[in-house]
Amino acid sequence: MSQRSPRTRPTPPRPAADAPCPCGRPETYGGCCARLHSGTAPAATAEQLMRSRYSAFAVGDRDYLLRSWHPRTRPSELDLDARTEWVRLEILSTTEGTPFHNEGTVSFRAVYRENGREGQLVENSRFLRHDGAWVYLDALPD
Template sequence: MSYRADRAGRAGRADRVDDGPVTTAPTAFTVPTVPTTCPCQSGMPYQDCCRPFHLGEGTAPTAERLMRSRYCGFALQDEAYLLKTWHPSTRPLSVALDRGMRWHQLQILGRTGGGLLDRSGTVEFLAAYRRAGVAGEHHENSRFVRERGCWLYVGLA
């Protein structure tokens, strides 16, 4: 059911209109639950690790912390955070997140620069996932820059 405004434009129940049964579209995916241990595998609770970055309550102090928080963003399907931490010169309009992919392991293989006083750095990592019961890995050496005090993902190194 919906309601129309009266002739003066006032909101309210001036006329009642029967629009038929209310239906909801089926959801194509389920949002992952908020984890207790951070998916970035720092060993810290999510609320004390990547969650503040995801909520905009702080920024990652190093390139590796940004990379870990972005991995966590992929694991939790947080497209807004991934786009926010992507450098504007290489940022896509959207991130094609695969709702069936479950990220479950992150291994840091190496890093160059990316420290508290650096302006750029790289982080090489291996991320393991499962999709439709099939195991897979994503290996990448990512490039990061720091602008106005914030680390941003640029792309492949």
């Protein structure tokens, strides 16, 4: 029997298709990020990819996170912290990143809870098109 690192959480069950989407859009998970996670729909914009990646962190979808990461900056593996519960995503601003662009940025605030305490991650993420699909490249320095 293998042991898991205490920081690695088992993959939680996916939300029901009719549950609210973790990304915060007023759509169901099935009508929003689940389509991207399953590969049945691509992200049309950098913001949509950002939202789907946040949702992937919230539902523990390591495979999607790695698939949607640019190969130049993608880690070889990804461990998700068992103590982190992703609570809310706020998009602060975007630049470019539309269906007509090849790059874009999304500035966001992700609120999380760890050991009963709330915290936040604020980042300005850079996205590029790779083989025609939006992918996360990296975080821009402050």
